[in-house]
Amino acid sequence: MIDPAPIQLDPAFDNVWDELQYRGSVHVSTDPEALRTLLGGDPITFYCGFDPTAPSLHLGNLAQLIVMRRLQLAGHRPLALVGGSTGLIGDPKPTSERQLNTRETVAEWVTYLQAQVLRFLSDEGESAVRLVNNLDWTAPLSTVDFLREVGKHFRVGTMLRKDAVAARMESDEGISYAEFSYQVLQGMDFLELHRRYGCLMQTGGSDQWGNLTAGTELLRKAEGVHAHAIGTPLITDAEGRKFGKSEGNAVWLDANLTTPYAMYQFWLNQDDAIVVQLLKSFTFLPQERIEQLATATAEAPFRREAQRVLAIEATSFIHGADATQQAIDASQALFGSGDLAALDLPTLAAAVGSLDKQATATPDAPVLQLLQETGLVDSLSDGRRAIAQGGVSVNNERIDDPGATLDGRLLHGRFAVLRRGKKTLAGVDAAPAA
Incomplete structure (x- = not known):
């Protein structure tokens, strides 16, 4: 069985701020020296917000959750805000207006995201996470009170200079007043959390910097507090493309949307150029171990040791060691000597679905026909030769009869993996007719 590293701070660092810097977790911040002093002193309360614009958190959110977990391990108290009100609006995208979801949908997604947060942050002890929902303080607030108490502190010129707003102002679509006001709502969150819990710091993605500083400025103007x-x-791939739902390539933290097998393969397939940074950002491995893996990548990249460790550590943190072991078993069953029949249905389905070559079939479809349909062979005669030479298998069992069918060979009554030679695979889904 795999043995992931313990979830703890690196003892090589005396101050969690120094560890965040080493791990590349700080792209921009308010006063760095003041932050180092603040985070190296008595515990503070801090927050990060997650808007329920989908039924699951994703990889970008995971980056925030890991930063929160590191701060929590250092004794600081996290507030995890799931935005029941800001989720009804959505922060402005640089390209177009968001489609508004119904109140019922947003409320449902709030509960999903809150449950996910508790998988990554401890709710025990003096630094236990507290779940908060900004609908609690925005719903009772009248429009007039909102404008008088919060809106008066914001200057339109400053708001127009925020990156996302400026981009939308230059577009043909422009920006609605609702999305333009999003930064005011987020700023109010910081103010309210300071008043209720003494919150002094907010974390978020660097693309949210305008919204983050809206909150610090509001605290300075309304309360005289330096937050x-x-x-x-x-989080980007080796080509610099952002991972996220708005980019159409989201990696979800819900196992029903991105299976543990798919999650494991995602990390396993990362490029050498970014794998060390991903180890820093998404694992709790100490600096010494990460440097060892960096050396291994430089000296023997073909071994992909760093990718394997990254896949184990990150998938275990997200889905647990048991699900990660299942993903490893599935990989071995597909590409090594493991037992496909031992895989549970969700893992098998994810593994079969990950193969480049695919076909659907009836449960009694001829193997020879499927070899041609999936492109494992060029023709039926080519398929017969491959079978005669002992180079064809179904679910890792060799096929000797060119007239063989899938009947009695399907796993979980539905799936088959066709193999020609050692490494050329195709997946078959023989789901019963509805």
Whole structure:
């Protein structure tokens, strides 16, 4: 069985701020020296917000949750805000207006996201996470009170200069008053959390920096308090493309949307150029171990040791060691000597669905026909030769008869993995007719 590293701070660092810096978790911030002093002193209360614009958190949110967990391990008290009100509006995208979800949908997604947060942050002890919902303080507030108590502190010129707003102002679509006001709502969250819980710091993605500083400025103007913000780097692939639902390539933290097998493969397939940074950002491995893996990547990249460790550590943190072991077993069953029949249905379905070559079939479909349909062979005669040479298998069992069918060979009554040679695979889904 795998043995993931313990979830703890690196003892090489005396101050959690120094560890965040080493891990590349700070792209932009308010006063760095003041933050180092603040985070190296007595515990503070800090927050991060997550808007329920989907039924699950994703990889970008995970980056925030890990920063929160590191701060929590250092004794600081996290507030996890799931935005029941800001989720009804949505922060402005640089390109177009968001589609508004119904109140019922947003309320349902709030409960989903709150449950997910508790998978990553401890709710026990003096630094236990507290779940908060900004609908609690916005719903009772009248429009006039909102404008008098909060809106009066904001200057339109400053709001127009925020990156997302400026981009939308230059577009053909423009920006609605609702989305333009989003930064005021988020700023009010910081003010309210300071008043209720003494919150002094907010974390978020660097693309949210305008919204983060809206909150620090509001606290300065309304309360005379010098609060802080940390903007983390955006998570991108080796080509610099952002991962996220708005980019159409989201990696979800819900196992029903991105299976543990798919999650494991995602980390396993990362490029050498970014794997060390991903180890820093998404694992709790100490600096010494990460440097060992960096050396291994430089000296023997073909072994992909860093990717394997990253896949184990990150998937275990997200889905647990048992689900990660299932994903490893599935990989071995597909590409090694493991037992496909031992995989549970969700893992098997994810593994079969990950193969590049695919076909649907009836439960009694001829194997020879499927070899051609999936492109494992060029023709039926080519398929017969491959079978005669002992180079074809179904679910890792060799096929000797060119007239063989899937009948009696399907796993979970539905799936089959066709193999030609050692490494050329295709997946078959023989789901019964509805």
